[in-house]
Amino acid sequence: MTSESASGLPARVAHHLREQIITGEIPMGSKLNEREIAERLQVSRVPVREALPLLEAEGFAVSRPRRGSIVHTFTLSDAREVFDLRRQLEPLAAGFAAARSRDGADTSAIRDALQSAQVDASDLPPSTRNSDLHDEIMSLSGHALLQRMSGLMSGRVRWLFRLTPERDTPSMWQEHSDIVDAIVAGERDLATMLMAAHVERAAIESLPLLVGRLPEVEPSPRRRGPRTPTH
Secondary structure, three states, X not given: OOOOOHHHHXXXXXXXXXXXXXXXXXXXXXXOOHHHHHHHHOOOHHHHXXXXXXXXXXXXXXXXXXXXXXXXXXXHHHHHHHHHHHHHHHHHHHHHHHHHHHOOOOOHHHHHHHHHHHOOOOOOOHHHHHHHHHHHHHHHHOOHHHHHHHHHHHHHHHHHHHHOHHHOOHHHHHHHHHHHHHHHOOOHHHHHHHHHHHHXXXXXXXXXXXXXXXXXXXXXXXXXXXXXXXX
16 A cells, blocks of 8 residues: 555545455454554555544544544444435436436446346455446436435445345346346336335345344443542
């Protein structure tokens, strides 16, 4: 990471930490120690310090008094909120993407992403490949404000996908294929409806799986008890 330009280094550090949080390499509730991170990534503490607010803005970290930044604990409430937004944004994106396809936009990126999602021929886990497909659909939508709103949600969607690996099934791949076919064909209404059904099914199947895996709300920070006086 030392070869990165100084201007892009905080973003690269944030990306690296974000991926480690999503994969669980950095567990939820862990302290994000600037010095340790800087040593591990072989950078100074300045880009690490600048990266942490980026993670906090995306909901991957929280700042605690006297504790600094710690990894956010993903909760059932978070999962419900992610699906609340996905129900609204992703069908819109699919519809806009289909409209742009009908007008001649290049759809090769979503077709390539679909093939990658269905063929286990890379080092990327299925959850990442599925997330990449959804991101490509959002990109094809060409809707700048929708993309900005989705950008705040994208990382948490990837986190959520990683928490429910058993949902990577042939039936989900078929849903993806049907959505992409509708987009490529320029069928706006069909693409919108298929994506809405896809997200709703994901919510119905995912939320029960997360019960018992995730807390309902983020645990309260531990308070230090009073010190025992020494004599």
